[in-house]
Amino acid sequence: MEKPDREQRHRNxxxxxxxxxxxxxxxADQEQGLLLVLTGNGKGKSSSAFGxxxxxxxxxxxxxxxxxxxGRSDTGEEAFFRQQDGVVWHVLGEGFTWETQNLARDIETxxxxxxxxxxxxxxxxxxxxxxxxxTYPLKFGWLDLETVLNDIENRPPMQHxxxxxxxxxxxxxxVADTVTEMKDVKHAFRAGITAQKGIDL
Ligand code: ATP
Ligand code: MG
Numbered sequence: 001m002e003k004p005d006r007e008q009r010h011r012n013x014x015x016x017x018x019x020x021x022x023x024x025x026x027x028a029d030q031e032q033g034l035l036l037v038l039t040g041n042g043k044g045k046s047s048s049a050f051g052x053x054x055x056x057x058x059x060x061x062x063x064x065x066x067x068x069x070x071g072r073s074d075t076g077e078e079a080f081f082r083q084q085d086g087v088v089w090h091v092l093g094e095g096f097t098w099e100t101q102n103l104a105r106d107i108e109t110x111x112x113x114x115x116x117x118x119x120x121x122x123x124x125x126x127x128x129x130x131x132x133x134x135t136y137p138l139k140f141g142w143l144d145l146e147t148v149l150n151d152i153e154n155r156p157p158m159q160h161x162x163x164x165x166x167x168x169x170x171x172x173x174x175v176a177d178t179v180t181e182m183k184d185v186k187h188a189f190r191a192g193i194t195a196q197k198g199i200d201l
Contacts, residue, residue, distance in 0.1 A: 033159040034177040035152060039135060039168035042182030043200075049130045049162045050077045053087065061127035062086040064120040068093040068113060068165075069133040075201045088126070090116055093133070110142035117151070124156035135165030138172070145171050 036052075038045040053063045063086060070093045081087045092113030094106075120129050137143040149171065152161055163172065173179045188196075195201050 031158070033155065033157055033161070035175065036160070036162045036178040036180075037168045037173055037176040038162065038164045038180050038182065039166060039173070040181035040183055041166055042184040043187060044182045045164040045166075046077075046132050048180075049132060049164050050081070052128060052160075052162055053081060053130060056128045057084055057086050060086070062088075062125055063128040063130065064088045064090070064123075064126045065130045065132065066090045066092050066113065066117050066120070066134075067132045068110070069136050070094055072201060076198055088120070092116055093137075106137075106140070107142045110137040113137075114143055114148065114151075121151050121155040121159070121161075124159065126159060128160045128162065129155075131161065131163045133165040134163045135168045135172075138169050139167050145169055148172075149175060 038048055050065075053065065056063045065081065065087065067090070070091050073091075078089065082089050090113075092109070094109055117129070117131065120126055134143075134148075138145055138148065153175075155161065163176075168179070
């Protein structure tokens with residue numbers, strides 16, 4: 001008669017677990033605009049942010065996207081989301097610094113870009129703002145962290161902000177509500193496989 005015992009024990013365990021989960025859900029009843037940071041060396045930061053843009057649109061809400069380091073202009077997400085009514089899409093960066101090789105221009109581009117973001121951070125009709133690869137201009141000192149955090153802090157109370165990019169500064173992670181670090185366990189690129197449409201771009 002081992003089996004019924006096991007099933008009963010499992011049911012008891014699951015019942016206790018359900019009570020704990022239900023309690024946690026009942027406790028988490030606040031509504032507020034969140035600041036999320038998706039960082040780390042593993043793949044999945046930008047694609048996760050764009051997944052949240054899709055979720056927003058599914059709820060009939062609006063999203064703004066600002067891309068700070070423009071790697072390529074042929075991505076599936078840009079082609080798709082530019083066709084959607086509820087999305088404003090800004091490309092604010094020019095490319096990685098080793099490609100532009102002009103520091104003064106990088107700084108100017110980043111500052112001009114931030115002025116565009118500041119407008120979005122004052123627009124309560126935007127429910128979500130994605131600041132894709134914002135960590136790089138912060139890391140290179142092209143944008144001042146204090147200024148950036150201050151503008152984010154003063155956004156409309158229900159607006160969500162998602163920041164992606166490797167090496168997110170500590171000061172940013174400290175004030176964020178949700179921080180996820182993508183861990184690079186393996187990446188196909190290192191096995192000689194080029195970026196694949198729909199997966200990497
Ligand atoms: P994704 O856009 O796929 O979510 P990501 O935003 O986490 O990736 P980035 O650092 O922005 O990663 O790099 C963008 C591109 O580089 C993507 O094509 C991605 O697949 C690729 N990539 C991401 N992580 C790695 C890695 N650890 N090694 C090699 N290539 C990577
Ligand atoms: Mg990315």
